[in-house]
Amino acid sequence: MMMSAAPQIVMQAKGLVKRYGQVTALDGADFELRAGEILAVIGDNGAGKSTLIKALSGALVPDDGEIRLDGQPIRFKSPIDARRAGIETVYQDLAVAPAMTIAENLFLGRELRRDGLLGRVFRMLDKKRMLRLSIERMQDLKVGIRSMTQAVETLSGGQRQCVAVARAAAFAQHVVIMDEPTAALGVKEGNMVLELIRRVRDQGLPVVLISHNMPHVFEVADRIHVARLGKRAAVLDPKRVSMSDTVAVMTGALLPEDLPAGSLAH
């Protein structure tokens, strides 16, 4: 990241709060995503990472706090609003329709219509084209899936993950958010996804990556957002902080202010 020009902020949140009955999942969390960066979000189980990104992607409406996109305050009332704003998300509890085929899942909600009358008047789907594009997309990820017309419920856990990742990467216009996209993936497939994340960033789209895999995080992240007890505990610079210090901050063993100077990201 260049330190010279003030970095442009794409997405920003301040003081987000979300309660589930007695449980406070988000307790005044802040968030900041800059143009063209990969922002890793890490934290213990239950630290509120998924809740945070659900608030950012319109999957839930926070009880309090403010979200800004490109400096404009926004209020997503549903995932549709977020999608319209060009934000694509891979959810942790994979949002797929198990009885539908892989191709259908990839294009769910953005189906392609045929050209000409058939498409415009009869609104017929262009299944052939969607199938072809699906195959290309999945080959990009180097996933060995035999047929795009097989139902998602017949896939292995990692293969399902790939479907969700491929979908988000293919359609994002503005921001890509991924909640543990590599959790169920094999080494090869995991690396493909990291590669894909880099490619997306290099096309200019900022990526939010939630992951428990520290090597992955340190491999790709430009900045690391540490979530802890529903808040943002710190934002670290992976080039200047050690993995063990990061884990220590994450688990609360070390306070951010006790970190070696320069560990915090700007």
Place this chain on the structure above:
Amino acid sequence: MMMSAAPQIVMQAKGLVKRYGQVTALDGADFELRAGEILAVIGDNGAGKSTLIKALSGALVPDDGEIRLDGQPIRFKSPIDARRAGIETVYQDLAVAPAMTIAENLFLGRELRRDGLLGRVFRMLDKKRMLRLSIERMQDLKVGIRSMTQAVETLSGGQRQCVAVARAAAFAQHVVIMDEPTAALGVKEGNMVLELIRRVRDQGLPVVLISHNMPHVFEVADRIHVARLGKRAAVLDPKRVSMSDTVAVMTGALLPEDLPAGSLAH
């Protein structure tokens, strides 16, 4: 592992085959688990790992092949048979009942009854005791879950994982099988599970660990079973093989016979 005495074989499978329509998930897979060891099973997505351990745990009946437990040929017709034989399994697609509480899920199928008449005649459950034991069990795993009487569906992804792992570790008598138990876990929780796996092994129970996390595998495994295209490609010795060679075998980039001498486990 000591090389002297011939190691005792707890569980063994030969030529397992499982087909799903056109897809052959297992294509003559072999398997061998020794007393007191941690056996890691690794492989690409779709390599047939989950299918293999489902065959071993009675969750599915293989189309062909033979399984032996302590040298005796067995045929599990259902998970109940495997459970009776003391085999406990954590499945990848977490086998939990979402609307039921954590405590209930932990003791599902092995509920404790009250002492005395209430238990023997009225078959009343000892909910208090189960609750207490659940709390202890989860504290062992250092999981910060607020109430054991909350429904599993209200937990974060990683917290659910912990419930499944705690259940298997607590009840196993003979063999523990875990399909990607650390996939959704944070660093802390992940290390706790590895620690737990070691503890189980040290109590004398062999553990089968499926994982895509190579550092984890190399940290705890005594031997590494590499699955590839529905077969067992090789069994490696983590003390004598490098991580990169392992990954190369796993992805098919390297044939096992081309490995440096001594890489294969005995």
Place this chain on the structure above:
Amino acid sequence: MSTTTLSPPAVTTMRALHDKLPPLGTLGPLVALLAACVFFATQSDRFLTGANLSLVLQQVMVVGVIAIGQTLIILTAGIDLSCGMVMALGGIVMSKFATELGLPPALAIACGIAVTTLFGLINGLLVTRIKLPPFIVTLGTLNIAFAITQLYSNSQTVTELPPALTALGNTFTFAGTEVAWGALLMLALFGLAWFVLRETAAGRHVYAVGNNAEATRLVGIPTQRVLLGVYVIAGLFYGIASLLSVARTGVGDPNAGQTENLDAITAVVLGGTSLFGGRGVVLGTLVGALIVGVFRNGLTLMGVSSIYQVLVTGVLVILAVAADQLSRKGAR
């Protein structure tokens, strides 16, 4: 370190208290029932008398007992359309066996209950062994039980039953009110079902099967046996309902049970049990059955003509559940 992640005692106590209260799923219907009662009490001073309430209890006892069986089945994500017809067949069998065949009443009753239990067993076997959808299976047995009932009874009501068959229709005086033994039996059965579902492993397994059948199987619970057991026990409850129906009307009626199918399911759903299985409380079913009974009784007391009763019932059913739903939203 474990103490830092565990929550402070205040929260724990709050939650423990919260856990003690019935879930809103049960509370909602109860509120609707109470609201209905308050409303009817303002409309008719006869409504809130012991005699009238005892009457309502008697009127719902048959549907109530059927609905216990139905609750069990719906908790496993199934459904039983045959319940009313099977109940009618049981009633015909016990009354004909006691009169025409001249069997001792106890034996005749046992035979009737055995027949309904057998139907439960057939339903269960078709669902578990051949894996047919419960809807289809019980649609089939609905027709079969109906046809057998009509053929065996020749569509004739069976009368002049020995008093033992109708004993449950008799009443005893409690606090100045006549209470039917059958109503008491229904309450006892609800209590029993509640206890078993809540406090025993078998009961929890019923919930688990309905909640996630595959997970339950993988955990090592014999899901097929649980399911089969549920259908058989439901059949047993239908048999008891047969006896109650015979006791209440004093005859073996081949046309009994025709509306009980939908009524029983309605009671279960009004009581807050999910048709998708795994969620619900059997006492909610009792409340659901009472709601239907109280509406019918209260509207008649108000002198609402029958077609308007249908209209009002339709509106009230929706309102009752909507109030429940909206109150839950508010609580969140």
Place this chain on the structure above:
Amino acid sequence: MSTTTLSPPAVTTMRALHDKLPPLGTLGPLVALLAACVFFATQSDRFLTGANLSLVLQQVMVVGVIAIGQTLIILTAGIDLSCGMVMALGGIVMSKFATELGLPPALAIACGIAVTTLFGLINGLLVTRIKLPPFIVTLGTLNIAFAITQLYSNSQTVTELPPALTALGNTFTFAGTEVAWGALLMLALFGLAWFVLRETAAGRHVYAVGNNAEATRLVGIPTQRVLLGVYVIAGLFYGIASLLSVARTGVGDPNAGQTENLDAITAVVLGGTSLFGGRGVVLGTLVGALIVGVFRNGLTLMGVSSIYQVLVTGVLVILAVAADQLSRKGAR
């Protein structure tokens, strides 16, 4: 590297071929229907005549069109108990508007269809806005539609309809057989529903909502709007069924539709659509409706007395689905 993990072309071709065939879920009921036809053809030489088969088609046209709407709703994991009653109300409205109010037939028909569509809208709003279970909502509107039908018609059958209202009951001759226009309309509507469900985004969204509503929402599909649309369109289909019913019987009948509720659901389930949503094919529903119609017709031709028909239907429903299920097991 990507080519090594992709499967050999032979397998791909096999699979492509396999994908072209209808899923077994549709094939099973079809086999059952054909088996029934073959059986009845051996029992009665009147069965396999064009006139008789055209008759069966006429007899199922009302239930068939209702069942299209019901299929849509069941695909979203809902259920509509009100379908038959709403259909009856539509019939009364269009026939009374055309006779008593003297509206032009086309306008009267439009009003009738508007009323059923309005009921669909109400069902849909209650399901989507207040999030009530469809079972309860439609149980309520079932009662409401019934009461309004009886009140508005004063329980009187409406006769002396203008010919335009009954035109769909008229026949034309095709290949020497009299075919009713209404039967043709039903087939066309099935074709339309099949096309939309299979070939358009809206149709796929219906499946997605029933399959995993939360995932569908997260993907950015307005699930509530899809659901609402489904209920409204179902109401529209019920309106068309009203017209068919009026055309078939030649009168506006306030007691129509009472058995169509269960019949329509039966047709959908017999046709292989899952009551849990997201799985099924609308053409299966046509087959399911035909199975019921063929049984009734064939058994009457055989001279089976009506109570035995009930018995046989019960057994056959189970057998038809069981054969389907067992054949699928074999195929695995």
Place this chain on the structure above:
Amino acid sequence: ADAPVIGLITKTETNPFFVKMKEGAAEAAKAKGAKLLSGAGKADGDNAGQITAIENMIAAGAKTILITPSDSKAIVPAIKKARALGVMVIALDSPTDPAEATDALFATDNYRAGVLIGQYAKAALGGKPAKIVMLDLFPGHPVGAQRHNGFLKGFGLAAPDAKSNELGKAPEIVCMADSFGDQAKGQTAMENCLQKAPEVTVVYTINEPAAAGAFNALKKAGKEQGAIIVSVDGGCQGIKDVGAGKIAATSQQYPLKMAAMGVEAGVEYAKSGKKVAGYTDTGVTLIAAKAVGGVDSKDVAAGTSLCWGKK
């Protein structure tokens, strides 16, 4: 030649009244060497089911169809179609509207059946105040309306005419409820009415199962002495209940007779091509255990010997 095929379509499968009718038809068919097809609606009021049955029976070769119309008007177009195909259609038990839609009608007058028990109840009540409970069939059923209104007429109250489908109302009626012609529901309805209006002197019931249910409810409340129950049908069980004092009086009808006459006419039509025509009243007889002045009635013995047309 083949045996003539005759179709019998009842309202439902299950009402003992129609079961008797079917038995009568089967016996007559056997005696005359005819083949009897039977069909029914799925429920009372199921017009579409009856239309389907007509079509299927014609397809099966029936030349005569006997039908108890569930809906007197709604069935007419289907009957017209059948007659256009040369099928003789005879209405049993209740007429179509218009009555000329069928070739012939063998029936009881339900309105008159109501009038008879209304007159009886009025006379038996003597000077006591009339507090009437009406246990009807269910909303919208024409037979329910005819019997109901007939009863009111016989009782001397204002009532709609025989063609109306509307249930007449009067200040003397203290409670109206539906029994669905079913004993258990009749009992429930009566129980609720007794809560509303404990002082009941007359109970009108749509049929004898409903009457038995009403009696149960009265007996449980200890009021069986104070109220007169009247009913319609005259089934053997119902007559027994009259004998036992549960029901004061009932209007007896003759389904076996209707059916037997219908089958005979059908066989004759097949043989000679001669159709029957017009209305044949198979009669209504008031059966009462205690005769009251000014109203003709027969006793239980006579009722038992005739119950439902047993000869």
